[in-house]
Amino acid sequence: MKSRTEYRWLLPSVLLGEGEGERPARRSTRDWIVDTALFLSACGLAIASAPDIAGKPRAYVVAEQVLGALACAAVWLRRRWPVTLALATALLGSVFTLIGGAGVVALFTVAVHRPFKIAGSVAAFFLLTAIPYVHLWPDPDVGVWGMFLLIVALTMMIFAWGIVVRARRQLVISLRARASSAADEARQLERERIAREMHDVLAHRISILSLHAGALEYSPGAPPEQIQRAASAIRTSAHQALQDLREVIGVLRQTPEDARPERPQPTLADLPALVEESRQAGMDVALDLVEPAPSVPELSAPAPPEALGRNAYRIVQEALTNARKHAPGAPVTVRVTGARGAGLTVEVANPVPAAAHRRQTVSEIPGAGTGLIGLAERAKLAGGRLDHHLADEGAFVLRAWLPWS
Known part of the structure; x- marks a missing residue:
């Protein structure tokens, strides 16, 4: 049972959609490739957006470089704490420019792996933190509002891209689930068909066995020829019943790859x-x-x-x-x-x-x-x-x- 202190630490994780039960599984080869590509993308965006350090305090420049490197390294934690990483990079990105690359990756990750109510709130927080940034570091060419609109457009583009990826993944998962359900339903219908055939065939055979056995029981003094015919009918019906049962069990045991064609089924003839x-x-x-x-007298009946x-x-x-x-x-x-x-x-x-x-x-x-x-x-x-x-x-x-x- 958790103590009050443990629940206090757990509450932020639950609110952010990052509970204890969401720990990702071991990365696959594809996951390593994607994470490496996003890490290099974050580093490339940080380098491309590196600001002019002329006239800035040395302590600020060192802090920005250190925090920028740590933010890029934190991209490797995006699968475990995507919302926390996104909020942290958005908050630091309101002051430091080199955080932007990691912030882009974090926002995309949240849009892909979290529901819209959480991802939308994180995207709105990114837009709010852009207000102090454009006032601290305005672009002389486009001005404060022009730079703010550019950041809004880039943020919404990244957010929309993540939403599309999430929707596609959910569609694929839904289609796989439907295919699996359809396969299970088809197998169930096939087993019901086999059970129906088994009942129809075996009930007929066993009823004939019971009828002949009853005749022998109630006619102990019957002529030998009649007893021989009844015994022969019992043996034939029992043999056919066993053959039918063996074929049904064989169909249930075999896989689709080694399925054999069924024997000719009875028809109206x-x-x-x-x-x-x-x-x-x-x-x-x-x-x-x-x-x-026949519909035409010259033709035979269909x-x-x-x-x-x-x-x-x-x-x-x-x-x-x-x-x-x-x-x-x-x-x-x-x-x-x-x-x-x-x-x-x-x-x-x-x-x-x-x-x-x-x-x-x-x-x-x-x-x-x-x-x-x-x-x-x-x-x-x-x-x-x-x-x-x-x-x-x-x-x-x-x-x-x-x-x-």
């Missing part, structure tokens, strides 16, 4: 195979896939884009998984219609079991979970929409519309 796989698992699924009509077909496939896949989970044994109807320009409509309906129908007093959708949320996000990202409701006849209907431009 793979829907019959998906339905057949569900039928083999014991589901009663009816597929109504309406081919889009095929949906791969991204559109993949989204439709995933929606049907998740809908079948939900049907197996919440309405086992119920017949499922899948209908896919659409045309280019009108969009693609996917509708999956299945009767709701009586028990689930009675439990739906709290929620209108029986068994709604993260799968439906993921489907809604998928449809929204594709520019479409997805809704699900319980029809009057007691059937659960999931309907999605996807744009087809």
Whole structure:
């Protein structure tokens, strides 16, 4: 805990914007080059503005030379105490000419490294200290006011230059921060996409595994051929689930440099195979896939884009998984219609079991979970929409519309 004396010494530093937490890091090579250039500039300006010492007291001449050399050497401290250095050089510069070079560098440093409210106050102090200087050492050619206006113009030019440099640095920092934020957001979106694909695929595979395993459990006396088919289906589904999981984990681990192209993704043409796989698992699924009509009779019907077909496939896949989970044994109807320009409509309906129908007093959708949320996000990202409701006849209907431009 700081004593009252320590706080008294700390107060000026806080007011000047030079607190304890602003100690600069070790100078880089670029910092050494810039500091050396500014030190030589301060020395050059001091030599160029050296006054005529004829008729001046010897003590004044010695003091000016000593203070001028110390001010140039103090330029190396501009990163640690820029405001203090600027105020000191401005105050001494009201009497001594050789301080001007270090004062120029100090004012520029404050304009670059301090906010406008501090830098503007320091610039105003420089203008105030110029008043006694022009009266002590007037120029016979331009007069007192002419010299004062010249100092004001030079001070404002240096101050404006520092403000421009500061604004450019802040712009670069802001652009870098935006780029970093955009990169993080892109990585997050990619992981969400992978997680969505992982859920859609693995939920489908695992539900088929559960269905076949349940059939074996409740039919211990089934014929050997049926048991063999169920075991083969379990082995195939488990193998495919592991392969999908391995690929997703591989995508998460790899870097962009060693990224490999993904395996071909399912499209609308793979829907019959998906339905057949569900039928083999014991589901009663009816597929109504309406081919889009060609706009010109002589031409063939246009095929949906791969991204559109993949989204439709995933929606049907998740809908079948939900049907197996919440309405086992119920017949499922899948209908896919659409045309280019009108969009693609996917509708999956299945009767709701009586028990689930009675439990739906709290929620209108029986068994709604993260799968439906993921489907809604998928449809929204594709520019479409997805809704699900319980029809009057007691059937659960999931309907999605996807744009087809």
